[in-house]
Amino acid sequence: MISKKWLLALGVGMVLALGAAACGDDDDDGGEASASGLSGTIRIDGSSTVAPLTSIAAEEFQGENPDVNVTVGTSGTSGGFEKFCAGETDANDASRQIEPEEKRVCSENGVEYGEVQVANDALSVIVNPNNPLTCISVETLNQAWDNGSTVDSWGDLDGLDADVGDEDLELFGPGSDSGTYDYFTEAVNGEEGVIRTDYNSIGENDNAAINGVAGDEWAMAYVPYSFVEEAGEQVKALEIDGGDGCVAPTAETVQDGSYTPLGRPLFIYPSAEALAKPEFDAFLEFYIANQASLTEAATFVPMTEEQTQASEEEISKLIG
Amino acid sequence: MSNGSQVPFGSRARVAAEGARAATLGSLHRQPAKVVALNRAFRVFLYGTVALALIGLAALLVDAFVEGEARLSLGLITDSTSRIADNAGFRQAILGSLYLVGLMILMVVPLGVGAAIYMEEYGNRESRLNRMIEVNIQNLAAVPAIVYGILGLAFIVRGPIDLGFMLFAGSITLTLLVLPTVIIAAREAIRAVPPSIREGSLALGATQWQTIRHQVLPAALPGVLTGVILAVSRALGEAAPLLLFGAAIFVTTDPQPFNSDAGWTALPVQIFSLAADPQAELRELAAAGIIIMLAVLLLMNSFAIWLRNRYEQKW
Known part of the structure; x- marks a missing residue:
């Protein structure tokens, strides 16, 4: 009787494991047919203030590039920079500028980055x-x-x-x-x-x-x-x-x-490593090019024309 | 449980005790009014405590249903996370939670039962080391989840084990989190097996391992499963350590538990972040998420309860 039970438990476990493997395969298979030819993973973390905007940008971007997977987390601006400067994320959402202490950690770990404004906020x-x-x-x-x-x-x-x-x-x-x-x-x-x-x-x-x-x-x-x-x-x-x-x-x-x-700019900080990936560059360009409609959908204060231009210039400089 | 010919020992004893009490009362004078009143008051108090617990649960359920009802649909289970409330679902979150808890069960059951068997059947209960282990396990059961999260982040995600932000790392941390609960429950269950069973088995020439394997474990199984149910319930609802673990709020691919590049999320994490969203529609979605989580929990627990009842032993 007991052995049946263990078999059952084992069975449940194997189904789970197989499910995992199967899901992995599905995603790999999907990587071939894409209109834009872009694929890969983009991992963003950081401010919970900026996250709704980045999430909606990611969602719209994935609509056009179904093989790029963007994930957005909310560790907070400081919590996000801690991961970002350890090289664990591609970009960090920030509701303030990076601080000297965080810069120091970044440079110690050899993480280079840019700073791009994505929207405004009225605190x-x-x-x-x-x-x-x-x-x-x-x-x-x-x-x-x-x-x-x-x-x-x-x-x-x-x-x-x-x-x-x-x-x-x-x-x-x-x-x-x-x-x-x-x-x-x-x-x-x-x-x-x-x-x-x-x-x-x-x-x-x-x-x-x-x-x-x-x-x-x-x-x-x-x-x-x-x-x-x-x-x-x-x-x-x-x-x-x-x-x-x-x-x-x-x-x-x-x-x-x-x-x-109390008016303040909101930023995203891309890492140099992420900027080397074409799918990430495409996402960043998409984010700024569509900032008017994205900020409206997420009820953020949009950037002015000068701000948008500055962000675009910053991006093209970063991508180089 | 009881079906005429096979009255379990516990209820047979209770019937006997009640009969004896009635007989004694009949032969004595009526009890003083004060004692009778006290008896009644205590009974009312006990009903009150049960009612309080049930009212709390009912209030939570009603609240979640009233707020989330408008959002309940099949799409909630099959659709991906989304910022647009009408398109949003919990597919990745449900799968993520199932993987987390499923992998956790695979690890926590052998570890927890193994530790319990050692402490009950092999370890010398008088030895200082074992007493220290015992006290520590009980203390660990009371450590807040976030502390396990920090530990996991430092040692499993980064540090010596260095798995990266994969779902499996979250599973390991949840295993550590609920291990004390499972050990304590399994020990109680093993201890509740009557010594006569062990002695009988040993007397017939079985080895200690054979006794444990064929007599003690089957008898203790229902108790062990109760511990696992408690563990699953706690792990499924835990968001704090997972937030530290890079569980994302926005992710559109199914979880890959052993891939540290793939983003993942879990139900409590989604509920936590949706409940904090500026948009009222997405907050409704959080309530719907609570309903889904309760359904998943109920499903997993009823499976465990079914298993438990199936293997319930009667002495």
């Missing part, structure tokens, strides 16, 4: 729609979010343009692996990674911030622009006063550079 500060506030200055943001800040109610904040009262202030923000976190702390608190430690960390899940602010009348959070767009009436994005008056986060203000300091 948006959001509050509940019932909050009467419409605009907030960078100084006030700093007061609320700075390392060691003891502000715990709206009444503690200076320079508000509306009478918000003295309700408890609830803060939501991403975790420290996030490029959004790096960028916000740098722009608002003057140094990357400097921030009060007693806010609600939502990790890489920006929806938790949307839900938090939608559900708590006196909450505040910062999220990438695409989340604000998709959330609609649930939350209100504040105008930001960076010293030259209040500016709302919109595609136009980000593109013309007036939404400071």
